[in-house]
Amino acid sequence: MSEPTLVVVRNEVDPDCTFHCDAISDALPDARTVAYPDGDRPDLEAVDGVVLSGSTAGVYEADDRPWIVEQQALVDELLEREIPTLGICFGHQLVNAALGGTVEPAEETCRPVRVDIADDPLFRGLEPVVPVVHGDVVTEVGDGLEVLASADYYHAFATRHREAPLWTVQFHPELTAAHRDRLAADFDWTEADYGFDDVNARRVLENFVSIVADC
Structure with missing residues (x-):
């Protein structure tokens, strides 16, 4: 059985902050990459699964960043094609906004957070x-979309589509102690x-690969 594509x-727009995108590629070394803000676009005819990365951009900046509107349209196409998709941080927010949800600025949070997580294949073996x-x-x-995880300060911390293979997480599963x-x-x-020491969040990426392979 071949590995899924x-x-x-x-989605990072700041060249000094691409380390988190690099971390996803490190965790998924066989994955292809496209730099969406630079005009690169995925060929959905040759894709088994898609990961939408984080970004220092905000989804409400679409007037100044037209690629955000294009990526929201991409979400609709991924849903229509039922291509398994995982949105991370900005990707979480963009997916929810694309489907009519609301994203707002809040106090910056930069730390390990304890969450209540639902029983879902994406979270198999994940520490809370x-x-x-x-x-x-x-x-x-x-x-x-339905809420899959919540934190004490944030209800819609992770979501999943009720019918399509689409998941989103506010946290960064790619980050480790090395960062x-x-x-x-x-x-x-x-x-x-x-x-x-309390974190094994990369399990989410491993689980997503397994989900894609099973689809």
């Missing part, structure tokens, strides 16, 4: 502490109640 859609780096939140989920110094330097990362 995955595409990582890189995950790395979070974000300043925007989904305040109303998109049509057809601690960079996170501390760039985002005022803190580890008080929890640290990376």
Whole structure:
């Protein structure tokens, strides 16, 4: 059985902050990548699964960043084709916005967070502490989506489509202790109640690959 063909859609707009996109590629070394803000687009005829990365952009900046509108249309096409899709951080927010949800600025959160997670194949074996780096939140989920995980400060922390193979997570499953110094330097990362020793979030990416392979 051949490995599924995955595409990582890189959404970072700041060339000094691409490390999190690189981390997804490190976790999924066989995946192809497309730099969406630069005009690259995935060939959906040759794709088994798609990962939408995080970004320092905000989904409400679509007037200044027309590629955001194009990617929201991509979400509709992925749904129509039933291509398994995972949205991460900005990807989580973009998917929800594309489906009629609401995203708003909030207080920046940069730390390991304890979450309540539903019983779902995407979260198989996942410890309930995950790395979070974000300043925007989904305040109303998109049509057809249901909440899969919640934190004490954030209800719609992860979502899943009720009919299509589409998942989104606010946290960054790609980040590990190897990124601690960079996170501390760039985002005022803190580890008080929890640290990376409590985190095995890359299981989400492993589980997504298994889900794609089974589809």
